[in-house]
Amino acid sequence: MSGSFVIDSLAHAVFWVVVGIVFAGAALAVFPRNIVYNVLGLILCLTGVAALFLYLGSFFLALMQLLIYVGAICIAIVFAIMLSRPLHLEVPKRRMPKLAAGIGAASIFFAAIGAVAWKTAWKPAAERGADWTITTIGHLLLTRYALVFEVISLVLLVAIIGAILTTGFSRRLSS
Amino acid sequence: MNSLSVYLTVAAVLFSLGLFGVLMRRNLIGMLISIELMLNGANLNFMAFNRFLAPEPAVGQIMALFIMGIAAAEAAIGLSIILALFRRLRSINVERAQRLRG
Amino acid sequence: MMWLPHDPVLSAALACATLPFLSMAVILIFTRPYQRLSCAISVGAITVCLGCALYLLITLRHAPAPVEYQWAWIVSSDMVIPFGFLLDRLSLLMLTIVAVISFLVQVYSIGYMHGDPGFSRYYAFQSLFAWAMMTMVIAPGMLQLYIFWELVGLASYLLIGYYYEKWSASQAGKKAFVMTRLGDIGFFLGIITVLLGFGDLGILHMNHAAQAGDIHPAVVTLGAILIFCGVVGKSAQFPLLTWLPDAMEGPTPVSALLHSATMVAAGVYLMSRIFPFFAASPDAMAVALIIGTITMLLASTMAFVTYDIKQVWAYSTVSQLGFMVMSLAAGGYFAGVFHLTTHAGFKALLFLCSGIFIHEYHTNDMREIGRGGGRKLTIPMICMTVGALALAGIFPFSGFFSKEAILGVLAEHPNKLFLGAGLLGAAMTAYYSFRLIFFILFPRSTAEEASHHEEAHGHGDDHGGGHHGHVFWAMAWPVMILATVTLVLGFFQNELQSYLLALEPASHGHEAVEHGGHGVGHYLLLVTAVCLAVGGVFFAYLEFGWKKATQEGFLRKFPAVETLFANRWYMDHFYRKALDLLVYCGFTNVFTRNDRRVIDGGIDGICRFTVGGGRAVSFLQSGMLQYNLVLMVAAVGVLVLVFAL
Numbered sequence: 047m048s049g050s051f052v053i054d055s056l057a058h059a060v061f062w063v064v065v066g067i068v069f070a071g072a073a074l075a076v077f078p079r080n081i082v083y084n085v086l087g088l089i090l091c092l093t094g095v096a097a098l099f100l101y102l103g104s105f106f107l108a109l110m111q112l113l114i115y116v117g118a119i120c121i122a123i124v125f126a127i128m129l130s131r132p133l134h135l136e137v138p139k140r141r142m143p144k145l146a147a148g149i150g151a152a153s154i155f156f157a158a159i160g161a162v163a164w165k166t167a168w169k170p171a172a173e174r175g176a177d178w179t180i181t182t183i184g185h186l187l188l189t190r191y192a193l194v195f196e197v198i199s200l201v202l203l204v205a206i207i208g209a210i211l212t213t214g215f216s217r218r219l220s221s
Numbered sequence: 222m223n224s225l226s227v228y229l230t231v232a233a234v235l236f237s238l239g240l241f242g243v244l245m246r247r248n249l250i251g252m253l254i255s256i257e258l259m260l261n262g263a264n265l266n267f268m269a270f271n272r273f274l275a276p277e278p279a280v281g282q283i284m285a286l287f288i289m290g291i292a293a294a295e296a297a298i299g300l301s302i303i304l305a306l307f308r309r310l311r312s313i314n315v316e317r318a319q320r321l322r323g
Numbered sequence: 324m325m326w327l328p329h330d331p332v333l334s335a336a337l338a339c340a341t342l343p344f345l346s347m348a349v350i351l352i353f354t355r356p357y358q359r360l361s362c363a364i365s366v367g368a369i370t371v372c373l374g375c376a377l378y379l380l381i382t383l384r385h386a387p388a389p390v391e392y393q394w395a396w397i398v399s400s401d402m403v404i405p406f407g408f409l410l411d412r413l414s415l416l417m418l419t420i421v422a423v424i425s426f427l428v429q430v431y432s433i434g435y436m437h438g439d440p441g442f443s444r445y446y447a448f449q450s451l452f453a454w455a456m457m458t459m460v461i462a463p464g465m466l467q468l469y470i471f472w473e474l475v476g477l478a479s480y481l482l483i484g485y486y487y488e489k490w491s492a493s494q495a496g497k498k499a500f501v502m503t504r505l506g507d508i509g510f511f512l513g514i515i516t517v518l519l520g521f522g523d524l525g526i527l528h529m530n531h532a533a534q535a536g537d538i539h540p541a542v543v544t545l546g547a548i549l550i551f552c553g554v555v556g557k558s559a560q561f562p563l564l565t566w567l568p569d570a571m572e573g574p575t576p577v578s579a580l581l582h583s584a585t586m587v588a589a590g591v592y593l594m595s596r597i598f599p600f601f602a603a604s605p606d607a608m609a610v611a612l613i614i615g616t617i618t619m620l621l622a623s624t625m626a627f628v629t630y631d632i633k634q635v636w637a638y639s640t641v642s643q644l645g646f647m648v649m650s651l652a653a654g655g656y657f658a659g660v661f662h663l664t665t666h667a668g669f670k671a672l673l674f675l676c677s678g679i680f681i682h683e684y685h686t687n688d689m690r691e692i693g694r695g696g697g698r699k700l701t702i703p704m705i706c707m708t709v710g711a712l713a714l715a716g717i718f719p720f721s722g723f724f725s726k727e728a729i730l731g732v733l734a735e736h737p738n739k740l741f742l743g744a745g746l747l748g749a750a751m752t753a754y755y756s757f758r759l760i761f762f763i764l765f766p767r768s769t770a771e772e773a774s775h776h777e778e779a780h781g782h783g784d785d786h787g788g789g790h791h792g793h794v795f796w797a798m799a800w801p802v803m804i805l806a807t808v809t810l811v812l813g814f815f816q817n818e819l820q821s822y823l824l825a826l827e828p829a830s831h832g833h834e835a836v837e838h839g840g841h842g843v844g845h846y847l848l849l850v851t852a853v854c855l856a857v858g859g860v861f862f863a864y865l866e867f868g869w870k871k872a873t874q875e876g877f878l879r880k881f882p883a884v885e886t887l888f889a890n891r892w893y894m895d896h897f898y899r900k901a902l903d904l905l906v907y908c909g910f911t912n913v914f915t916r917n918d919r920r921v922i923d924g925g926i927d928g929i930c931r932f933t934v935g936g937g938r939a940v941s942f943l944q945s946g947m948l949q950y951n952l953v954l955m956v957a958a959v960g961v962l963v964l965v966f967a968l
Contacts, residue, residue, distance in 0.1 A: 065231055072235055075254050076242035088254045091235075095261050098231070102272040107282050111264075114289045119257060119296045126250055126300045129307075140245075144949070148244035151953045154960035156237035162967055163229035171276035182279045183286075191283055198290045205294035209301035244953050319946030 061101055068094035079140075081127055089120050106180050228269035236262030249303045249313040253296065260292045332382060333392055335375035336408040336461060339418065342368040343454035350447040361443035362433060365450045369426045372457065376422035380415045384822065389527060391463055402522055409463035409526060412823050413660065417460045417592055420667050424584035425453040427801035431675050432576045434797030435682055445485060445574070452478035456585040460592065465514050465524040468596070472510070472557070472589060476503050479586045483573040492572035502566040506556015513549030516542060526596060533603040540604065547600060547607035550593070554611075558590025558644045561618040565894050567641055568625075571633040571687075575678030578633055582640040583671035591647045591663050598656050611652035612736075616744045619645030623751035627758075628889045632677045632689045635759050639714060640670055642748060646729055649741065655732030657820050662725035664819070665812055669713035669722055672805035676707035679798050680763070689759050693766035702799050704763070706806040711760050713809045715753035716856045724813035727849055734848055749852055753859030761867035 071094055074087025092115040099108040187195050235258055242255025264285050271281020307313050346368035350361040383390060389411030396406035429449055436445055455478050459471035477500075484496025518524060520542030521532060532538050554560065559567035567587065571578055581587065594601060594611070601607055619642040626638035643666050651659035680703060681687060684695045713722035726749060733742045890896065 065227075068231065069234065072238045072258055075258055076238050076246075076251075079248075081248055081250055084248075084251055084254050088257060091258065092261065095235075095265060098228070098265060099268055102228070102268045103278070104268065104271075104282055104285075107268065107285055110286065110289060114293060115257070115261075118293060122296055122300055123250060123254065126303060129304060145245065147950070147953045148241055151244055151957040151960065152237050152241035154957050154964070155240055156233060158960040158963035158967070159233040159236065160230065161964065163233060164226060165968060168225055168274060170274045173276055175277050175279075178278045178282075183282055186279050186283060194287065198287055202290060202294050205297045209297045212298070212301040212305050240956060244949050244956065315948055318948070 064094050064097045064101070067091075068098065085120060085123055085127065088123075089116055092116050092120070103178060106183065225269055225273040228265060228272075232262045232265040232269065234262075235259070235265065247314045247316050249306065249315050252315065253299045253303070256295070256299070257292060260288060260295075264288050332379065332390065332410070333408075335379050336392065336410060338375045339372050339379075339422070340408065340454070340458045340461065342371055343450040343457070347447045347450035347454065350443055350450065355443045355447075358442040361446050365446035366426075366429050366433070368450060369422070369429050369453055372453065373422040373426045376415075376418045376457075379410060380419045383410055383415055386410075391527070393463055396467075402518070404466050404524055405464050406467055407463050408461045410461060411527075413595060414461050416660070416664065416819075416823065417588075418457060420588075420664060421453070421456050421460060421584045424580060424667055424671050425449070425456075427671065427805060428576045428580045428675070429453075431579075431678070431798050431801040432574070434795060435576050435678055436574060437797075441485065445482075448478055448481045448485070449577075449580075452482060452580065452585055456589065459589060463526060465517065465526065465529070465597075468526070468593065469507075469510065469514055472553070472593070473507065475586055475589055476500060476507070476557070479503075479570070479577075479581055482577040482581070483570045485573050485577065489572065495566075495569040495572040499566040499570050502563050503556040506552045506554070506563055509549045509552020510556075511553075513546045513551075513553070516546040516549055520546065529597060530599040533600040536603070538603075543600065544604040544606045547604045548610055550597070551601075551607060551611055551614075554590040554594050554648070555614065556590070557593070558587045558648065559618075559641050560590070560645065560648060561614045561621065564618060564622060564641050565891055565898065568634050568637040568891070571631070571637055575633065575674060575681055578637070579671045579674030579678065582637065582674060583667040587640060587644055588663060588667060591644060591651070591659065594648065594651050595656060595660050595663070598651060601651070602654065608652045608654070611648055612741060615645045615648030615650075615652055616741055617645075618642065619649065619748045620744060620751075623748055623755065624888045625891050626755040627751075628885050630689055630762075631687045632680065632692065632759060632763075633674070633687055635689070635755060636670065636673050636677060639673075639752060639756060640666075642752065643670070643714070646726070646745070646748065649745065650729040650732050653732050653736045653741065655729060657823055658725065658728035658732045660823060661728055661816065661819060665713065665721035665725040665809070668805055668812055669710045669720070669809045672706060672802060672809055673710040673714065675798065675802045675805065676703040676710060679703040679795075679802065682798070689762040690766070693763040696766075703802060706802045707763075708760055709806045709809055711756040714756045715860060716749055716852065717753075717860070718853060719810065719813070721809050721811075721813035723853075724816045727852060728816070730848055730852055746852060746855055750855040750859040753856040754863050757860045757863035758867050761863055765867070 068091055071087045071089070071091025075084050075091055076087075078084060078087070092111060096108040096111040096116075099111055239255045239258030239260075239262060242258065243252050246252045246255060267281050267284045267288065271278055271284075275281050303313055306318060310317055343365075346364045349364055354360045354364065389409060391407065391409050393405040393407035395403050397404040429446070432445065432449065436442055439445065452475065455471045455474035459468055459475060462468035462471060480496045480500040483499050484493045486492040487496075514524065517529065521529065521538050523529065523532075529538075533543055556563050559565075567582075570581060573581070601611070622638045622641035622645060626635050626642070629635055629638070643662070647659045647662050647666070650662060679700060680692050683700060684692050686692060686695075709720065713720035716723045716726040730742065730745050730749070733745045736742065887893070
């Protein structure tokens with residue numbers, strides 16, 4: 047009893063720590079004007095989100111989060127930073143009106159989302175399954191969601207070809 | 222701690238921070254990073270609803286997977302556009318991309 | 324109508340209404356390079372039409388009621404505008420006349436237009452002309468009639484301006500088109516008046532209703548006068564008569580067609596077509612009578628002084644049309660139509676004869692033709708004399724009968740002034756037509772021995788045509804046929820009258836023309852008219868034919884009057900002045916200013932406003948992606964806050 051309480055309170059504490067890491071990473075990803083800090087912050091934040099996924103009961107998604115976001119996207123961004131001009135050398139000053147407008151718009155939007163999230167009376171589904179296994183996910187992907195699966199594959203393919211073409215064309219045009 | 226509202230709030234904070242970044246950053250890569258933050262916020266919402274409300278736990282995870290796929294595609298395209306723009310303008314400052322100014 | 328053999332009549336009418344059009348289309352689209360083929364197609368089509376017209380005339384000769392084939396064309400609430408054929412006695416007679424004259428003219432044109440580069444085009448237009456006229460004649464409703472009326476105008480424009488490379492010809496075509504169009508505006512307004520006031524454009528309905536007094540008298544009067552404007556334009560009546568003499572610029576066969584059976588006859592035909600409608604309005608009749616009288620006298624005076632052989636006939640056409648209008652307006656339905664018929668015959672004859680002279684001597688001047696030995700061409704000379712005798716109203720020729728009929732009608736009119744004008748016109752007609760004949764017959768400047776020489780050769784001239792080959796004979800045959808018709812037609816007056824008025828085919832005396840009028844007075848009138856005509860001829864002989872004659876004409880003694888006549892009473896000058904003042908200085912100026920200031924300025928203003936507005940708002944398009952985004956996000960947030968909560 048007391049053991050579970052300890053573990054519970056420990057999990058509680060760790061949860062809030064994770065939330066803190068997420069917020070800190072997000073802030074780091076947005077506010078500093080140096081792009082390298084931003085990438086590091088993004089990595090931190092994404093890792094925190096992966097941990098939150100663990101709390102939400104999906105070990106598989108947490109792994110995927112790490113693999114795709116941290117492992118692929120962030121690395122791609124780092125590559126892009128290295129390929130373009132070293133921007134951390136050129137950091138123009140922020141303009142106050144723009145800052146104010148951005149803060150205003152973002153807070154209005156936050157207020158809207160938050161209001162919706164808090165005001166709505168969320169109701170769980172009447173019957174709730176407990177099947178969290180990867181087997182089921184794989185099964186569903188190849189049966190009920192086969193079409194969506196194929197579409198997303200097509201989107202990825204087009205994205206790859208588009209990316210190649212965009213960079214390739216621009217190289218030919220600029221050179 | 223484990224209530225839906227907490228997760229929704231965290232997700233809203235993530236989304237709004239990302240939005241703020243998109244609205245504020247002049248660096249295109251910074252904007253891309255912020256967009257990733259927004260997508261993560263949405264992802265977190267999906268997982269939270271999946272955990273607390275949904276009848277079938279597998280469906281929400283599948284949605285989250287799809288969003289990751291989309292995010293990957295978006296990152297690929299976005300980065301290639303950024304590179305192309307950089308070759309054109311020798312800069313990735315979005316405020317310099319003003320060809321359509323009236 | 325079920326007692327009729329349904330199909331043959333309808334198909335014959337359809338053939339008349341479509342074949343020439345098809346031939347025109349085929350010629351214009353396919354066979355333009357092949358002149359002989361085009362000619363064959365056109366002449367073949369008109370021959371079939373002629374057959375159909377004769378068939379219709381013979382079949383429906385005794386039909387008690389008009390045969391109508393109608394299809395609803397425009398239906399709008401209770402207003403129905405039909406499209407189809409109306410075959411009654413008048414339209415059948417006219418259809419036959421049109422078909423006969425068109426046929427003869429087309430055959431004649433084989434010779435006259437031989438070797439012309441635009442041969443195919445000429446025949447295409449001829450077909451168009453025949454088609455428009457025939458379909459107009461058998462139109463059952465005013466709107467269809469109006470449409471084909473305009474097509475007749477178009478075809479005549481094309482044919483008058485046939486030698487379009489000639490400035491005067493294209494000008495003449497334009498003049499004809501515009502002047503007839505002036506009248507047509509009135510015509511169209513008249514149709515609208517009838518449509519508004521009565522609601523039906525069927526010719527038979529209009530006639531019946533007007534006779535029965537179902538239409539408001541004001542509507543009848545207004546409609547009749549407005550429709551009469553169309554007649555004025557088309558039949559070259561008083562204010563709008565100057566286009567017809569200018570229309571001589573076209574090829575001569577075209578003039579023959581134009582002057583006898585188609586273009587100008589259309590006006591008189593229209594008037595007789597809705598004669599009961601006109602008759603229901605005494606005011607309109609009075610207007611028409613006055614205009615007809617003025618036209619007749621004016622045109623006769625103009626014919627006194629011109630030396631252009633075709634123009635003499637043109638003025639005579641105008642004056643004869645004035646005669647017909649007078650007759651119709653005085654209530655003489657049969658006399659007008661009868662004169663229309665006979666006039667179609669002898670006027671075509673006159674023009675076709677002149678065409679032969681012009682073709683031979685390449686000049687329009689009657690003195691030159693005379694000097695060139697015009698009388699050597701025996702056949703045309705005889706035929707032309709026959710035509711001129713008919714025109715002058717000398718006894719055995721057709722013109723005599725119809726002119727007597729008209730004078731009889733005028734004699735019944737309470738105002739004897741019109742009778743006097745008619746008699747004067749008859750005398751003048753005789754004078755100017757024989758002035759022309761004597762000019763050709765007794766040329767002056769050639770030596771006497773030369774004329775003897777010609778006399779000796781005179782007999783060989785029948786064969787003289789022989790070495791002209793088919794060109795000459797293609798022109799000579801139609802002329803001879805027409806001359807025969809002119810000789811004979813007058814004796815069928817009673818038959819024609821009983822046919823046209825649907826009387827019993829019994830023998831009516833000459834008095835029947837007057838519907839049992841005063842016998843002695845009529846014979847007196849007859850004798851007077853013939854005496855006047857003969858007097859006119861004699862006077863002309865004294866001045867132009869007689870050996871000691873000066874060939875100058877009595878008008879030479881009044882130079883002012885002669886100039887006045889030669890300048891067509893300065894009507895053209897008046898039109899030119901009016902055109903300059905009203906159109907070029909008035910309207911054109913206003914419209915130019917309107918165009919420059921209002922329209923251009925307005926558009927410029929709109930442009931400037933748009934550009935300025937764009938400039939003013941373009942600061943929003945700063946090219947700053949993020950400002951746009953800020954606004955969008957804020958707006959979405961506000962919308963969510965407002966609506967979702």
